Amino acid sequence: MLLEFKDIDTYYGDLHVLKKVNYAIEEGEIVSLLGGNACGKSTTMKTIMGVVRPVRGTVIFDGKPIEKLPTAERVKRGIAPVLEARRLFPRMTVFENLEMGAYLRARGPEFDEDLERVYSLFPRVKERRNQIAGTLSGGEQQMVAMGRALMARPRLLCMDEPSMGLSPIFVEQVFDIIQQINKQGTTIFMVEQNANMALQIAHRAYVLQTGQVVLSGNAADLRRDPMIREAYLGEMQVPVT
Amino acid sequence: MTFSSLLLQQTINGLSLGAMYALLALGFTLIYGILELINFAHFNVFMIGSFVALWVLQGFGLSGQAIVLTGLPLVGVLVAAFAVTMGGCGLLGVAIERVTLRPLRNVTGPAAMITTIGVSYILFNIVLLITSAQTMNFPNPLPPLQWNVGGAVVTLQELLIWGVAPILMLGLWAFVQKSRLGKAMRATAQDPEAARMMGVEVDKVVMTAFFLGSALAGAGGMIFGLYYNFTSFLIGFTAGLRAFTAAVLGGIGNVPGAMVGGILIGLIEAYSGQFIATEWADVIIFSILVLVLVFRPSGLFGRVAPTKS
Numbered sequence: 001m002l003l004e005f006k007d008i009d010t011y012y013g014d015l016h017v018l019k020k021v022n023y024a025i026e027e028g029e030i031v032s033l034l035g036g037n038a039c040g041k042s043t044t045m046k047t048i049m050g051v052v053r054p055v056r057g058t059v060i061f062d063g064k065p066i067e068k069l070p071t072a073e074r075v076k077r078g079i080a081p082v083l084e085a086r087r088l089f090p091r092m093t094v095f096e097n098l099e100m101g102a103y104l105r106a107r108g109p110e111f112d113e114d115l116e117r118v119y120s121l122f123p124r125v126k127e128r129r130n131q132i133a134g135t136l137s138g139g140e141q142q143m144v145a146m147g148r149a150l151m152a153r154p155r156l157l158c159m160d161e162p163s164m165g166l167s168p169i170f171v172e173q174v175f176d177i178i179q180q181i182n183k184q185g186t187t188i189f190m191v192e193q194n195a196n197m198a199l200q201i202a203h204r205a206y207v208l209q210t211g212q213v214v215l216s217g218n219a220a221d222l223r224r225d226p227m228i229r230e231a232y233l234g235e236m237q238v239p240v241t
Numbered sequence: 242m243t244f245s246s247l248l249l250q251q252t253i254n255g256l257s258l259g260a261m262y263a264l265l266a267l268g269f270t271l272i273y274g275i276l277e278l279i280n281f282a283h284f285n286v287f288m289i290g291s292f293v294a295l296w297v298l299q300g301f302g303l304s305g306q307a308i309v310l311t312g313l314p315l316v317g318v319l320v321a322a323f324a325v326t327m328g329g330c331g332l333l334g335v336a337i338e339r340v341t342l343r344p345l346r347n348v349t350g351p352a353a354m355i356t357t358i359g360v361s362y363i364l365f366n367i368v369l370l371i372t373s374a375q376t377m378n379f380p381n382p383l384p385p386l387q388w389n390v391g392g393a394v395v396t397l398q399e400l401l402i403w404g405v406a407p408i409l410m411l412g413l414w415a416f417v418q419k420s421r422l423g424k425a426m427r428a429t430a431q432d433p434e435a436a437r438m439m440g441v442e443v444d445k446v447v448m449t450a451f452f453l454g455s456a457l458a459g460a461g462g463m464i465f466g467l468y469y470n471f472t473s474f475l476i477g478f479t480a481g482l483r484a485f486t487a488a489v490l491g492g493i494g495n496v497p498g499a500m501v502g503g504i505l506i507g508l509i510e511a512y513s514g515q516f517i518a519t520e521w522a523d524v525i526i527f528s529i530l531v532l533v534l535v536f537r538p539s540g541l542f543g544r545v546a547p548t549k550s
Contacts, residue, residue: 049438075440087435089428100428103421104440152440 001060002027002187003048003079003156008057010040010047017043018054019211023189027155030178030188032198032219034232035208041191042084044208045160048189049081050074061156076104080154084161084191086145090134094125094144097133101151110153117184118147121177139170146177150186157181159190163197175201195232199223207232246392251511253390257399257468259507260406264461265484266491266499267413268334268454274430274494275450281357282337284481285364286330286455290462291472292368294326295379303380306470310382318382323405326463327456334455335448343444361477368474376473379466402464409460410500413453417496422449430494483510483523486530492543501541 003025010018018040025031035041046052047059050071059067066074080101088097098118102111119126122143128136133144142162149157162178163171171194179201182188192198199205199219207215207228215227222228242250265287272280301318302308310318341360345353386397417423422445428436429446437443465480466472487506491498506526513525533541 051434051438070442071437072440072442075438081438083435083438087432089431089435091431092424092427096424096427099424100436100439100441103425148439 001025002062003189004058004060005044005047006058006060008047008054008059010043010052010054012043012052017211018047020057021208021211021213023206023213025156025187025189027187028182028185029204030182030190030202032195032202032205033189033191033208034195034198034205034228036231039208040211041208042160045081045084045158045191048074048079048156048158072104075152078153078155080149080152080157082145082149082157082159082162085164086138086141088133088136088141088144088148090132092133093130094133094136095129097144097148098125098129098151101148102153105151105153111151114151114153118150121150121180122147138165139167139173142166142170142174143177146174146181150181154186156187156189159188159192161191161193163192163194171197195228199228199233242392247515248512249391250393251515252508253393253395253399255508255511256504257402257507258510259504260402261461261464261468261503262480262484262487262506263500263503264406264409264457264464265480266487266503267410267496268458269485269488270491270493270496270499271426271450271454273488274496275426275433275447276342276353278342278353279357279485280454281354281481282334282360282364283357283454283458283485284477285361285368286334286337287458287462287465287481287484288472288474288477289333289364289368290326290330290459291379291466291476292372292377292462293329293459294322294463294466295377295472297322297325298380298382301382303382305378306381306385308380308382309384311384315382315384319401323460323463326459330459330462331452331456334451334458337455338447338451343447365474365477372474374474376471379470379472381467381470383467398467402468405460405464409457413457414496416453422446426450479523483526486526490530490533490540492540495540495542498540498542 001024003023005021005023008018008021009016033041033044043052047054050069054067058065061077061079066077089100098115102114105111124140125143125147128140133141136144146162162174166174175197178188178190190198190202199222202219204217205219205222206213215222215225268283269280272278298318337360341356342353345356383397383401388395417426425436425441426446426449428439429441429443433443465476483506484503487502488499490505491502509526509529510522513522517525537543
């Protein structure tokens with residue numbers, strides 16, 4: 001197991017957001033987390049990154065508990081986020097954003113290697129490297145956000161809504177690239193509203209509802225699940241009369 | 242004196258004052274940029290800077306205008322005095338943050354700002370007690386050289402200020418733009434949570450901002466002493482308020498804005514003192530501030546619209 005949640009309870013003040021949640025993600029997988037608004041998906045991501053601390057339960061990364069570690073230490077151990085709504089540093093250049101992704105790593109051949117990798121995955125990012133990040137289009141910003149996360153050379157990439165607000169063409173590109181990144185050896189845990197696309201590229205998925213895991217399994221099986229089809233794939237079941 | 246030579250003279254004076262205000266304004270802007278906190282303790286860190294410089298110069302055996310140094314000893318004494326003053330004030334700023342502000346980091350509302358006012362008064366009163374409320378003669382080791390330029394007079398002090406202030410500001414600019422920690426500062430100012438998730442330790446960034454801002458205030462304090470040849474526990478308030486105005490005028494949180502704002506305030510003060518009346522200088526400064534804020538609420542260099550995400 002690369003990442004495990006064991007009976008995680010997370011609160012925002014009095015609000016009980018995650019309720020005894022369990023996840024288990026194997027190295028090399030793409031795992032998708034589905035669910036409606038305010039079900040705890042983003043809180044899951046923040047709990048992994050250590051921006052939100054669980055009240056009970058254990059988060060295990062690479063065999064060691066990490067729930068008490070500061071965010072920087074988690075990044076050092078190989079967890080990198082692609083944040084919801086991109087969250088680039090808007091007044092820094094594209095290149096500086098990529099540098100921030102590698103903040104905890106030394107400059108050197110490894111850095112250059114990763115930069116080349118990002119540029120070959122996203123030729124547009126290379127073209128725009130000296131542009132101010134806030135002036136890019138949404139799709140370009142998403143590419144920079146993914147590139148920035150890759151600059152940390154992560155073992156686990158936590159993506160929060162990578163397709164949000166993108167045009168359909170970009171959505172497909174983004175999902176293509178997620179698969180490529182995964183094939184190059186990075187494990188991916190992905191929160192996604194676009195369940196249709198997510199289930200096409202994911203190996204497995206969890207379905208979260210009001211803070212509880214209500215369903216989990218192989219992506220292929222979930223695609224056929226009637227509840228998933230109705231609730232997340234937009235297929236109404238016509239009642240037989 | 243003709244009008245043009247008066248104008249030139251006041252420009253010279255204004256640039257000197259402006260350099261001092263700019264150094265001081267940078268501290269407000271750096272800390273505001275990262276914590277969205279107006280640090281009123283900054284006023285009196287500046288004041289303490291002038292006293293640290295005074296004590297260092299006295300430590301070199303200087304007092305008043307009696308002893309004049311030249312050549313290498315002069316450069317050595319000045320560099321040492323600036324270094325100790327800036328280092329000392331930087332550490333004072335870090336201590337203020339660590340002791341009084343970090344415990345309030347996650348408290349919303351004006352608590353932290355009010356705390357900085359309290360700290361400001363504590364510093365003020367400590368110096369009041371130490372100096373028995375006396376105005377102190379500031380040692381001036383510079384030879385009394387001056388030059389006539391187009392009917393106006395430029396002193397060696399002014400040349401020194403024009404040399405030191407830009408070097409410090411360029412240094413700060415390069416640090417913020419190019420260094421790893423400087424980039425972390427900018428990233429934190431733009432999106433603290435995202436910066437944290439890149440692995441930036443926010444405490445370190447905040448400490449750096451306080452150190453740099455306070456060190457610049459210390460340099461400003463020493464410049465004040467060299468320029469006016471005196472210092473007192475009272476100097477923090479007026480200079481601090483004008484420098485704060487400069488930061489707001491330039492667009493608080495914006496580093497080049499603080500520099501330009503400082504120079505503008507210095508020039509306005511000098512011109513209005515000459516052509517209207519010294520008593521009116523503050524009225525004019527703050528009227529201009531009000532006007533700028535009415536028409537450009539985010540200041541001259543501030544961001545008008547939020548950048549799209």
